[in-house]
Amino acid sequence: MSYAVAPAETRSMVALVAPLSGQLVPIEQVPDPVFAQKMVGDGVSIDPTSQTLLAPCDGEVIQLHPSNHAVTVKTPDGLEVLMHIGLDTVTLRGEGFVPRVRVGDRVRVGDPLINFDADFVATHARSLLTQIVITNSDRVVKFEPRLGTVVGGQDIALDLALGDVSEDGTVIGGVTVASEPIVIPNPTGLHARPSAVLSTLAKKYKSDIRLKYGDKSANARSVIGLMGMSVGNGATVQLEASGPDAEAAIAELSEALRTGLGEEGAKPVAVAASIEQPEISKPAPRPRSEDPNVILGVAASPGVAVGYLRRVQQQEITVSEHGGAPNEERRKLEQAIAKASQDVEALRAKVHGQGDPKKSAIFAAHQEILDDPELMDTAASAIDKGKSAAYAWKQTYTSQAEMLSKLDNALLAERANDLRDVGDRVLRILTGVTAEVVTYPEHTILVAEDLTPSDMATLDPTKIAGFCTVAGGATSHVSILARAMDIPSMAGTEPRVLELPEGTPAILDGSKGRLRLNPSTEEMERTQQRIARVKERRQRELATAFEPAITTDGHRIEVVANISNAEEGAKSVKFGGEGVGLLRSELVFMERDSAPDEDEQTAIYSAAARALEGRPLIIRTLDVGGDKPLPYLPIPHEENPFLGERGIRLGFDRPEILRTQFRAILRASEAGKVRIMFPMIARLEEWHMAKQMLEEERQSLGVAPIEAGIMVEVPSTAVMAEQFAREVDFFSVGTNDLTQYTLAMDRGHPKLAPYADALSPGVLGLIGMAARAANKYGKWCGVCGGVAGDPQAVPILIGLGVKELSVSAPTIPSVKAQIRTLSLADCQRLAEQALAADTAEAVRELVPLTED
Numbered sequence: 001m002s003y004a005v006a007p008a009e010t011r012s013m014v015a016l017v018a019p020l021s022g023q024l025v026p027i028e029q030v031p032d033p034v035f036a037q038k039m040v041g042d043g044v045s046i047d048p049t050s051q052t053l054l055a056p057c058d059g060e061v062i063q064l065h066p067s068n069h070a071v072t073v074k075t076p077d078g079l080e081v082l083m084h085i086g087l088d089t090v091t092l093r094g095e096g097f098v099p100r101v102r103v104g105d106r107v108r109v110g111d112p113l114i115n116f117d118a119d120f121v122a123t124h125a126r127s128l129l130t131q132i133v134i135t136n137s138d139r140v141v142k143f144e145p146r147l148g149t150v151v152g153g154q155d156i157a158l159d160l161a162l163g164d165v166s167e168d169g170t171v172i173g174g175v176t177v178a179s180e181p182i183v184i185p186n187p188t189g190l191h192a193r194p195s196a197v198l199s200t201l202a203k204k205y206k207s208d209i210r211l212k213y214g215d216k217s218a219n220a221r222s223v224i225g226l227m228g229m230s231v232g233n234g235a236t237v238q239l240e241a242s243g244p245d246a247e248a249a250i251a252e253l254s255e256a257l258r259t260g261l262g263e264e265g266a267k268p269v270a271v272a273a274s275i276e277q278p279e280i281s282k283p284a285p286r287p288r289s290e291d292p293n294v295i296l297g298v299a300a301s302p303g304v305a306v307g308y309l310r311r312v313q314q315q316e317i318t319v320s321e322h323g324g325a326p327n328e329e330r331r332k333l334e335q336a337i338a339k340a341s342q343d344v345e346a347l348r349a350k351v352h353g354q355g356d357p358k359k360s361a362i363f364a365a366h367q368e369i370l371d372d373p374e375l376m377d378t379a380a381s382a383i384d385k386g387k388s389a390a391y392a393w394k395q396t397y398t399s400q401a402e403m404l405s406k407l408d409n410a411l412l413a414e415r416a417n418d419l420r421d422v423g424d425r426v427l428r429i430l431t432g433v434t435a436e437v438v439t440y441p442e443h444t445i446l447v448a449e450d451l452t453p454s455d456m457a458t459l460d461p462t463k464i465a466g467f468c469t470v471a472g473g474a475t476s477h478v479s480i481l482a483r484a485m486d487i488p489s490m491a492g493t494e495p496r497v498l499e500l501p502e503g504t505p506a507i508l509d510g511s512k513g514r515l516r517l518n519p520s521t522e523e524m525e526r527t528q529q530r531i532a533r534v535k536e537r538r539q540r541e542l543a544t545a546f547e548p549a550i551t552t553d554g555h556r557i558e559v560v561a562n563i564s565n566a567e568e569g570a571k572s573v574k575f576g577g578e579g580v581g582l583l584r585s586e587l588v589f590m591e592r593d594s595a596p597d598e599d600e601q602t603a604i605y606s607a608a609a610r611a612l613e614g615r616p617l618i619i620r621t622l623d624v625g626g627d628k629p630l631p632y633l634p635i636p637h638e639e640n641p642f643l644g645e646r647g648i649r650l651g652f653d654r655p656e657i658l659r660t661q662f663r664a665i666l667r668a669s670e671a672g673k674v675r676i677m678f679p680m681i682a683r684l685e686e687w688h689m690a691k692q693m694l695e696e697e698r699q700s701l702g703v704a705p706i707e708a709g710i711m712v713e714v715p716s717t718a719v720m721a722e723q724f725a726r727e728v729d730f731f732s733v734g735t736n737d738l739t740q741y742t743l744a745m746d747r748g749h750p751k752l753a754p755y756a757d758a759l760s761p762g763v764l765g766l767i768g769m770a771a772r773a774a775n776k777y778g779k780w781c782g783v784c785g786g787v788a789g790d791p792q793a794v795p796i797l798i799g800l801g802v803k804e805l806s807v808s809a810p811t812i813p814s815v816k817a818q819i820r821t822l823s824l825a826d827c828q829r830l831a832e833q834a835l836a837a838d839t840a841e842a843v844r845e846l847v848p849l850t851e852d
Contacts, residue, residue: 014075016056017109018150018157019083020130022048026145027131032087035131037594040082043133044145044158052100053083053114054153055107056132062331063338065090068097071113072135077162080135085116087127096120103335110153132157140206141244177246179239179254186260189232194261196368199223201253207243209253220253222374224419228403288494292517295494297468299513300479303488305466306527307443309497309504312451317424317433323388330380333389336429341370343425369422375400390430397423421452440464445508445515447497451478461485466508468493468515482510490515541813545576549819551798551827558804559816560616562784566607569617572809576816579616581732581806582677582784583608585661586623595657601664609672616673618732618806619665620711621690622657623647623679642746647680647711648690655693662697666706675707677732682714684723691727712781713737718766721773728779731770732806735785739763757840758787764796764834764843771801782806789815792847795822799831 018024025045030036035045055073062080063072069089072082085097098115101107122128134140142161150157186194202209202220209220213235218225220239231237237257241249256262289296323329344366369375375396382392397419404416428434440446440460446467456478466488469478482489488510497515507516507527519527549557560581561572565588569580588596588604596604609617623646651658665676678690687710694708712718713734725731735758740746742763745756757763767783774781782804787793789807794815797805807815834843 012077012162014057014077014079014160014162015156016081016132016158016160017054018046018152018155019054019056019113019132020046020048020052021050021150021152022046022130023149024145024147024157025129027133030087030129030131031127035084035087035133038137040131041133041135041137042140042143043082043131046130046132046150046157048118048128048130050152051116051118052112052152053085053116053130055109055111055113056081056083056157058108059106061101061103061105061107061113062334064099064101064103066094066342067092068094068099068114069116071099071101073107073113077139078136079139079160079162082131082133082135083113084131084133085114085128086121086125087129089121089125092121092124096124104331134160137206176240176242177250178241179250181236181238182254182257184231184233184235184237184257187233189235190226190229195223195226197261198226198253198256199368201256202249205241205243205245205249207241207246207249209239209241209246209249211237211239213237219374219377222372223368224372224400224404225374228400295468295497295515295517297490297493297513297515299511300491301482301487301489302511303466303486304510304527304531305445305488305508306524306531307445307465307506307508308441309447309500309506310440310444310502311498312438312446312448312455317394317427317431319390319394319427319431320388321391322386323383323391326384326386329383329387329389329392332430333376333379333383333393333426336389336393336426337370337376339429340422340426341367344370344422366418366422369419370426390427393423393430394427397426418452421455424452445506447500449498456482456485459485459487461487466510468497468508470495470498538814541817542575544817544820545813547576547816547820548578549816551819552821552823553825555798555824557798557802557819558782559812559819560782560804560806561809561812562806563608563809565604566611568809569608569611572812573611573613573615575809575812577615577809577812579618579673580608580612581618581782581804583617583619584623585619585621589622589624595660598660598664598667601661602667605665605668605674606671609668609674612672614673616675618675618677618709619668620677620679621648621661621665622651624650642740648678648686649680652686652689659693659697662694663701666694666698666701666703669703669706675709675729677709677711677730679711679734680713680737681710681724682716684720684727687724687727711737711784712766712770713741715742715766718769721770722776725773725777725779730779731774731781732804733767733770733781733783733785733802735763735767735783735787738766738785742766755840757844758785759790759793759796759834759843760840761835761837761843764800764831767797767802768800768831768835771803774803775801780804791815791818792844792849794818795827795847796831796834796843798822798824799827799829799834 023046025047027038027043027045028036030045053071057073057075059073059075059081061071062074063070065071067090069086069092070082070084072080074080096117100112100114107113118128134143137143139162140160144159144161146155146157146159184190190198198211199221210217211220211226211229213229213231216229218229220226239250239253239257243249378400379389379392379396382395383389387395401416401419401423404419440463442463443465444463445465446459448467448469450469450471451467464487467482468490470493471491479489479491488508490508490510490513492513493515500517505518505524507519507524508514509516549559551557558578559576560579561569561575561577562582562584563569563572563580564584569583572580583605585605588601605619645653651661662676665674668674676694678687681687681690691708698705707729709728709730709732710717710724711734712721712731713736715738717724718738721731739756739758739760743756743760771781780803781801783797783802784806788797788805789811791814794805798819805815830846833846837843837846
């Protein structure tokens with residue numbers, strides 16, 4: 001690593017006066033991770049005894065939250081001082097708060113900003129603690145919060161040391177540090193996910209950090225800037241940082257880049273073996289059809305739709321090129337971005353509350369775009385040249401989106417659509433133009449160059465039968481939303497679809513990525529009848545969903561759900577679920593910058609238990625590693641991550657995380673019928689170690705014992721099922737992993753994945769071993785992998801001796817209905833035939849699927 005000393009640093013000191021009287025509290029002790037982990041910025045908190053928020057400094061009011069509970073003042077030095085009264089006070093919607101200033105007002109130290117009713121706020125919000133935070137903390141070299149009691153408007157609450165500030169707002173001074181050349185090991189280069197991880201790491205530091213690639217350079221805090229460099233696998237890059245913590249920043253970020261930023265499949269490469277400017281592998285050629293009445297594309301969302309094509313017309317927003325004073329235009333843009341951020345956060349919270357983590361992650365990505373410094377810096381530069389805020393912003397995001405869309409990397413190109421969506425949202429706020437709401441007739445199949453997540457939010461599923469887009473792919477955010485909304489769709493279609501006449505009749509098969517044009521009236525009617533029969537069957541199944549799943553000869557099978565949170569648990573109850581066979585606790589640890597603490601986990605698990613209204617809840621302990629890395633839990637490089645520190649093994653290596661989760665699960669057991677399950681148990685010693693740790697935590701808490709079981713997902717566990725069955729309380733077979741480990745086929749491999757079938761006789765034999773051992777010792781064996789809901793697998797699994805099937809909540813009614821048509825004797829005969837079969841295809845032929 002090389003070092004270069006920057007010019008001598010000149011520091012100026014800023015003292016912020018306490019805006020309230022009360023007791024000063026370190027920001028790290030605030031019971032809210034957003035503030036305690038300094039996600040908004042560094043600062044200090046006050047437990048107030050007064051009821052008027054005062055200006056802590058001279059400056060300009062640049063933001064006043066619509067709920068009047070938070071205000072930001074910008075100092076002459078350019079510091080942005082956010083004051084946030086209470087915790088979760090946004091939910092009060094302004095009640096109890098009276099603003100004394102407006103955006104644009106000039107204030108002096110001690111001027112009143114907001115009056116609030118302390119009694120009302122204290123009884124209706126989580127806390128009165130008021131945070132004073134520097135939102136652009138990168139300008140501050142040193143924070144020195146005071147301690148003790150302060151008088152508002154008089155005593156100092158926070159001393160700040162500023163470094164010299166460059167034109168782009170970053171701190172200079174200290175040393176400039178450059179890393180050694182680093183070879184990018186990520187299989188598809190710095191696409192969206194590793195770029196986001198690098199950006200998050202860079203935001204921890206005050207220094208200006210840039211990534212250099214050839215003659216290109218980008219702000220390491222900018223996801224868009226990083227993606228825009230189109231850094232591919234094997235490319236050689238270099239990091240450079242200038243500022244007070246440059247050395248620490250380069251040390252951490254260099255190692256993170258070298259080891260792949262937590263992405264599975266990234267293998268560190270020696271610099272000598274690198275290629276300076278490698279080409280990124282281009283996306284697969286777009287499928288084409290020789291039949292003029294068939295259009296091919298990528299299967300995006302399963303299902304069949306019958307209807308008539310309608311083209312989507314994109315709304316064009318016109319803007320004035322020239323604006324007012326640059327300060328005024330910048331303030332307009334900052335306010336519009338802040339309002340858009342609030343709107344996106346509200347959407348994210350809404351879908352998160354609906355129990356849909358995938359949709360929630362989409363809007364979290366949109367929030368990341370709004371926070372991207374590259375967009376704001378580029379737009380501000382245009383504003384300084386006399387452009388209006390709307391013109392500067394539109395030029396910035398459209399050019400960035402165009403640049404991304406042209407990259408020869410499908411993952412990066414798909415993110416251009418998210419950038420346009422976010423950009424349009426801000427532009428509408430700036431111009432006051434509302435989104436056009438288009439009404440489509442029933443049986444519409446939408447055709448578009450592309451759609452955005454915001455477009456999806458306004459679609460009427462009673463009118464839209466399906467849609468196809470020229471852009472995008474199966475991994476795009478629009479495709480994820482389509483699957484969540486149960487709308488058949490295809491993406492990456494042939495461009496000629498945009499030239500088809502309005503009203504063209506068509507049948508769209510989202511499962512095959514196929515659009516059939518101009519079908520006969522009879523063919524459309526037959527397809528509609530088939531769709532109607534499937535819908536009617538589902539309605540019949542739903543009507544009997546709360547009846548037990550008992551075979552015709554009196555054998556009961558428990559049908560439960562796989563869930564991620566309390567909301568999904570409540571939904572499973574409505575579908576007739578008899579409990580939860582798998583709560584994937586790793587999702588509690590994802591989409592965040594640090595691990596959840598014991599209290600937070602306890603609250604999440606307790607809520608899930610209560611949502612089940614007394615039904616059993618099985619919580620699988622943290623199962624990450626392999627294909628599920630966590631950015632804040634880096635795992636040393638492994639040649640084969642699927643055979644490395646996964647599941648319980650990672651827990652043993654990080655016992656503080658595992659013990660914290662044990663305590664949270666044990667505490668949550670007082671809220672319902674909670675059981676615990678350990679993943680990736682391959683040796684009996686691992687079971688003993690996990691059980692001993694659990695018992696130690698149970699005794700320290702003084703709670704009652706809970707049932708403990710294991711995942712059967714490693715062949716050795718199934719082979720040793722008798723030894724395990726003597727000790728565990730239950731088995732749950734994870735067929736996804738068991739299949740890949742048994743067949744030595746990565747289930748995500750582009751060529752081998754189709755052959756990784758859980759109905760392979762070899763896999764079924766291992767499931768049978770586990771079920772027989774469990775039944776012999778009076779225990780039970782369930783299946784929680786994807787095959788548990790497969791209608792061709794259900795009778796075979798029952799015949800093998802499986803007592804519980806854990807499936808996705810919407811499939812519970814159909815699985816229970818199917819079980820009621822089966823007899824145990826027939827299932828056992830079918831299982832014997834399956835075990836004697838030669839191939840998975842032969843097993844599937846034993847249970848042919850009906851047309852419906």
